[in-house]
Amino acid sequence: MQLSETQLSILKLIDLHQEISRKELAARTGLSQAAVTNITKELIEQKYILAKGERSSSGPGRKEVLLQSNPERFQYLGIDIGGYRVRFAISDNNLNVLHYLDTPMAEYKDEPDKLAALVRRIHAFLQEREVTPGSLDAIGIGVTGIVNADLTHILNIPNVNKWDDLPIVAELQAAFGCPVFLEEGGRTMALAEKLVGKAKEVDNFIVVHFGKGIVAGLMINDQILRGASNVGGLLGHITVDEKGPRCMCGNYGCLEMYGPFQIIDERYEDKGGAYANLLEAYEKQDKTALDYCIEAGNAIGIALSNVVNLFNPRYIYVGGHLFESLPLVLDEMKRTIRMRANRFANIILNVEKNSFGDREGIYGALILAKSKLIF
Numbered sequence: 001m002q003l004s005e006t007q008l009s010i011l012k013l014i015d016l017h018q019e020i021s022r023k024e025l026a027a028r029t030g031l032s033q034a035a036v037t038n039i040t041k042e043l044i045e046q047k048y049i050l051a052k053g054e055r056s057s058s059g060p061g062r063k064e065v066l067l068q069s070n071p072e073r074f075q076y077l078g079i080d081i082g083g084y085r086v087r088f089a090i091s092d093n094n095l096n097v098l099h100y101l102d103t104p105m106a107e108y109k110d111e112p113d114k115l116a117a118l119v120r121r122i123h124a125f126l127q128e129r130e131v132t133p134g135s136l137d138a139i140g141i142g143v144t145g146i147v148n149a150d151l152t153h154i155l156n157i158p159n160v161n162k163w164d165d166l167p168i169v170a171e172l173q174a175a176f177g178c179p180v181f182l183e184e185g186g187r188t189m190a191l192a193e194k195l196v197g198k199a200k201e202v203d204n205f206i207v208v209h210f211g212k213g214i215v216a217g218l219m220i221n222d223q224i225l226r227g228a229s230n231v232g233g234l235l236g237h238i239t240v241d242e243k244g245p246r247c248m249c250g251n252y253g254c255l256e257m258y259g260p261f262q263i264i265d266e267r268y269e270d271k272g273g274a275y276a277n278l279l280e281a282y283e284k285q286d287k288t289a290l291d292y293c294i295e296a297g298n299a300i301g302i303a304l305s306n307v308v309n310l311f312n313p314r315y316i317y318v319g320g321h322l323f324e325s326l327p328l329v330l331d332e333m334k335r336t337i338r339m340r341a342n343r344f345a346n347i348i349l350n351v352e353k354n355s356f357g358d359r360e361g362i363y364g365a366l367i368l369a370k371s372k373l374i375f
């Protein structure tokens with residue numbers, strides 16, 4: 001982008017507030033009204049923003065023009081690659097989702113070249129929705145797996161075979177001719193909460209998503225936690241029981257062996273439960289199902305208590321099928337954190353539902369594309 005730092009900061013504020021007047025921009029940035037007027041004029045000319053709508057201001061008969069980000073300025077493709085699902089979305093510049101597709105990861109099982117198959121899938125998706133590849137301004141990819149420190153390769157996706165060492169950024173850039181940005185999925189979710197969700201004003205928070213697997217992102221002092229080689233913050237592989245079953249990662253008793261919905265479901269089935277499935281058993285308050293929920297909530301709570309003691313977050317934003325369907329897991333998780341985390345950390349800690357529910361990952365991928373392209 002050919003924008004100066006001041007122009008970018010103004011653009012970001014307009015974006016963040018959705019609707020904002022020049023007067024408010026001046027107040028928030030400390031710039032003079034004249035400077036703000038000049039900058040916003042340039043941004044309007046370059047079609048980054050629109051002057052739209054008016055509202056009454058203080059003073060007799062005065063109206064303030066409200067500025068908005070231009071939804072048509074850019075178009076993004078978000079790709080959320082999980083261990084079980086691969087989701088695609090196309091959004092406008094204001095992250096309104098225009099097209100969405102949810103596909104099973106199993107589609108790629110017998111594909112010898114995973115990236116070639118992914119590129120074909122995207123082309124088909126674009127064609128079905130009558131979107132020309134040339135109209136994409138950026139692609140954002142969130143992947144529930146290990147991403148190299150340069151953010152160019154998927155190194156590994158646990159639970160899925162042969163998604164190893166794939167140069168996804170280069171391949172998609174070559175195929176679609178636009179910038180492509182890659183990030184670990186939990187971190188894209190943290191980015192979504194920070195830039196367009198509940199955490200706009202929060203500097204220390206954790207996002208955790210429990211579906212068929214566990215995804216987490218940690219924002220500490222307004223920075224995404226990465227560690228020395230980009231594998232920091234892998235919540236699913238924190239040990240919660242040293243004598244527990246062996247995990248796919250090689251360790252024993254990882255949270256991943258207790259937390260995900262499907263694990264609880266499988267354990268219930270193995271037990272030969274009296275009801276057809278876990279959800280039905282849960283609704284009937286079946287003792288075995290409730291026991292597993294308590295066990296899972298407790299395991300998640302133990303893992304998060306350790307994280308809370310280490311990082312002292314103000315919020316934990318939770319989401320995913322597990323909490324939606326089995327609220328007892330959430331209750332037990334909260335109870336365990338209250339009991340085990342340090343009381344001084346607990347005093348300021350809030351546990352809330354995340355902003356985008358099950359679509360947190362795809363919003364993360366879209367906001368990754370947007371934030372990297374513009375900001």
Ligand SMILES: [Zn+2]
Pocket residue numbers: 236237247248249250251254256
């Ligand atoms: Zn593990």
